[in-house]
Amino acid sequence: MDLDLNKFRTLIPINALYEDNLLYLADHARVERYLNGEQIFNIGDTDPDNIFLMSGEVCLTSAEGEEILVSAGSDRGLHALASRKPRHYRGVVVSQAATIVRFDSALLERLLAWGHFSPEFAADNSSDTDAGPNAEESEWMMSMMQTTAFMRLPAANIQNLFSHMEEIQARAGDLIVQSGEPGDYYYVIKQGRCQVTLPSDTGEVVLAELGPCSSFGEEALISDSVRNANVTMLTNGKLMRLAKQDFLQLLEAPLLxxxxxxxxxxxxxxxxxxxxxxxxxxxxxxxxxxxxxxxxxxxxxxxxxxxxxxxxxxxxxxxxxxxxxxxxxxxxxxxxxxxxxxxxxxxx
The missing domain is CATH 3.40.250.10 (Rhodanese-like domain)
Incomplete structure (x- = not known):
């Protein structure tokens, strides 16, 4: 079932996202349809999702019997349904049918946190969410946030992360990472393509081909071990790299x-x-x-x-x-x- 982006843009706080971030969130959302009397969630549920009502009506009932009727498009309906976890309400469809959209609440929080502290963001009181990082900057930054290593980072560290990254030019055939060598940098492909290979007695085994916004190099940095594969440029391109010391420092939670x-x-x-x-x-x-x-x-x-x-x-x-x-x-x-x-x- 397709997501209605026009309605999706009106939800709170989704309406505060930059357009690229909003579309990214939409790509990671699931649309579900329920019929009258069907239960969407129950009291005590601890799922990680935010659930928003896109159409229809839902009755929220607490353990004490308190009932709240939520209609799509109403002020209450613009907010996530029973968002506190474990959920304090049971949600049941009371209209003929209802459509909801759900996604990981942590992803939305990271997109919101990142958006207003990225290097391209000009701090002001404007509510304009169409401005923001250009498409190229936004794409690779978004990719970084979704890697295993960067998902460990508190959002507060992201602004420091960007300021410590260095852009380098790379040409086809350049060996960026060599198996057996100590890890020194973490890389994100900004432009171009790379090939990951593993040396063997009969030659190199191709493990993967990486394109724009793919990242590599974190495993050796996190585990403090040597590289376990070769990464070679297939085309000319641009890489963003972060030195090991900075990478390890920024993996630690800030002193909050x-x-x-x-x-x-x-x-x-x-x-x-x-x-x-x-x-x-x-x-x-x-x-x-x-x-x-x-x-x-x-x-x-x-x-x-x-x-x-x-x-x-x-x-x-x-x-x-x-x-x-x-x-x-x-x-x-x-x-x-x-x-x-x-x-x-x-x-x-």
């Missing part, structure tokens, strides 16, 4: 101060300022009472107005966006804490 929800409550009672770094409509939908809202894309501009003598607690849905914001604030000398797991980790 994580707290759980009971600690948040205690610190707030003692005067800590809670900042919801999600977008305004997300904050209005289910923000913590007593907190203030400074959306992630407005945080840089708001820093001069913040009091460095106070403690701050930042939160979002999962901890990804708030970790990014905490990193930025800590770099500016603020005493800042992050709600671990975000709102999704709060049990009620």
């Amino acid at each position: 101060q994580w707290i759980d929800y009971p600690t948040l409550v205690k610190m707030a009672a003692e005067g800590a300022v809670r900042i919801d770094v999600r977008f305004r409509r997300e904050f209005e939908h289910n923000g913590l009472r007593g907190s203030i809202n400074i959306p992630q894309n407005q945080l840089r501009g708001a820093i001069p107005e913040l009091d460095k003598s106070k403690q701050y607690i930042v939160y979002c849905d999962s901890g990804q966006r708030s970790a990014t914001c905490a990193f930025l604030l800590s770099q500016q000398g603020f005493d800042v804490y992050v709600l671990e797991g975000g709102l999704s980790a709060i049990r009620s």
